[in-house]
Amino acid sequence: MKNALVIVLAFALGGGAMWYFTSNREGAGGASAPAAGARPAGGGFAPGGRPQAQAPLVTVGRAHSDRIYDVVEALGTAQANESVTLTAKVTESVRRVNFEDGDYVEAGDVLIELTNQEEEALLAEARANLDDAESQLRRHEDLSSRGLAAASELDVARSRAGAMRARLNSIVARMRDRLILAPFSGMLGFRQVSPGTMLSPNTPITSIDDISVIKLDFTVPESVIGSMTPGAKIVAKSVSFPGRDFEGVVRTVGSRVDPVTRAITVRAHIENADRALRPGMLLTVEVVTGDRMALVVPEGAVFQVQNRAYVYRADGDVARQQQIDVGDRRFGVVEVLGGLADGDLIVVEGIVKLRDGARMRYDAKDAAVSESAPPPEPVVTASDARS
Numbered sequence: 001m002k003n004a005l006v007i008v009l010a011f012a013l014g015g016g017a018m019w020y021f022t023s024n025r026e027g028a029g030g031a032s033a034p035a036a037g038a039r040p041a042g043g044g045f046a047p048g049g050r051p052q053a054q055a056p057l058v059t060v061g062r063a064h065s066d067r068i069y070d071v072v073e074a075l076g077t078a079q080a081n082e083s084v085t086l087t088a089k090v091t092e093s094v095r096r097v098n099f100e101d102g103d104y105v106e107a108g109d110v111l112i113e114l115t116n117q118e119e120e121a122l123l124a125e126a127r128a129n130l131d132d133a134e135s136q137l138r139r140h141e142d143l144s145s146r147g148l149a150a151a152s153e154l155d156v157a158r159s160r161a162g163a164m165r166a167r168l169n170s171i172v173a174r175m176r177d178r179l180i181l182a183p184f185s186g187m188l189g190f191r192q193v194s195p196g197t198m199l200s201p202n203t204p205i206t207s208i209d210d211i212s213v214i215k216l217d218f219t220v221p222e223s224v225i226g227s228m229t230p231g232a233k234i235v236a237k238s239v240s241f242p243g244r245d246f247e248g249v250v251r252t253v254g255s256r257v258d259p260v261t262r263a264i265t266v267r268a269h270i271e272n273a274d275r276a277l278r279p280g281m282l283l284t285v286e287v288v289t290g291d292r293m294a295l296v297v298p299e300g301a302v303f304q305v306q307n308r309a310y311v312y313r314a315d316g317d318v319a320r321q322q323q324i325d326v327g328d329r330r331f332g333v334v335e336v337l338g339g340l341a342d343g344d345l346i347v348v349e350g351i352v353k354l355r356d357g358a359r360m361r362y363d364a365k366d367a368a369v370s371e372s373a374p375p376p377e378p379v380v381t382a383s384d385a386r387s
Contacts (some may be wrong), residue, residue, distance in 0.1 A: 006383050055359040058350030060314050061298065063340045068294045068328070071286040072227065076218030076236065076268075078281040082184050082210035088114065088199040091175045101190045105182045105208070112180035112193070112205060119175045126168040134162040184208040187275065214277045216248065216268045218285045219263040227289035234268045236283040246270050247278065250287065294327065295336040301348040302326065302334050311340070312347040312354050314362070319347060321356035 092114040099111050128192030140157040143149035186268060189207035193199065216236060232250040248270035257264045268285070270277065277283075299309050302324070309326045312319040340346070347354065347362075356362060 056353035080209035081213040114178035130164040133164040
């Protein structure tokens with residue numbers, strides 16, 4: 001009985017195996033299988049049945065010549081063209097304050113009036129004495145012209161009139177000392193006195209800064225002293241005004257190099273008509289030291305292999321890896337010293353998808369646009385001299 005059961009199971013397994021292999025053979029060669037050489041939608045097949053990848057899409061541009069400006073970079077501190085802290089010349093109390101914090105005043109404006117009742121009384125007396133002395137002088141001059149007065153009396157009258165005039169001028173000067181005037185046009189700081197405050201020559205009243213022109217002092221290494229010449233153009237930037245450039249010129253190069261830091265101080269002047277810059281501000285400075293024409297490419301188009309630089313040059317729809325010699329890098333561009341010619345078409349975006357000899361796709365309009373596009377802004381290269 002057991003042998004019969006084994007025989008039945010063997011036949012059953014053999015029949016199932018035959019059915020399985022027969023059905024697979026029919027599915028591979030029957031009408032339901034895809035026709036030879038057919039491609040499924042959305043892609044193709046390489047020899048051997050492997051799907052064939054589509055060529056990557058990249059962006060291209062042309063290497064072009066442009067003017068490069070060499071600059072020296074540094075950090076500088078803004079200073080007012082003129083700056084002073086106002087104080088009194090005499091010890092006296094404040095009678096009137098004629099300004100508020102932050103006012104802009106013109107040269108000669110009266111800012112503080114001190115108490116001067118005594119001087120006003122002395123001034124009135126001096127004017128009366130001068131009037132009397134001048135009247136006596138005119139009378140003696142009239143008599144002397146008619147020969148009725150001695151010359152000595154005329155001399156005494158003249159001396160007295162001169163003394164009275166000097167006395168009056170002295171009192172006027174003392175009264176002027178009790179007026180605090182703006183020495184030049186500028187912006188006032190915070191007011192530090194009030195009416196009734198007793199002032200002495202050491203008491204600060206306020207500060208005044210002429211910021212129509214900003215003096216910008218910065219230091220550079222002694223290695224670039226030769227390029228720091230009066231009249232050189234500078235461009236300053238402040239974090240307070242993103243995207244704005246403040247242009248000026250170098251006015252003075254310091255006479256001494258610091259023996260510790262091996263740096264020298266340079267002073268530039270920046271016109272500040274809108275009073276945007278304030279004394280004490282920290283500015284980044286770029287001193288333009290020269291310019292030249294050079295071949296440049298976008299920085300994103302350049303990649304490194306060990307210590308060599310390469311780009312992908314477009315040879316039709318094929319990417320050719322091209323070694324180049326690079327110079328300065330600045331503001332997203334690279335100076336090319338060799339390996340490319342002006343007008344060469346290169347890949348500027350999508351280089352990670354490529355290898356040497358790989359096929360690629362790009363919009364032909366990119367190449368046409370790069371030929372007709374207006375010239376880019378001048379490129380600036382820099383030697384870092386921040387201190």
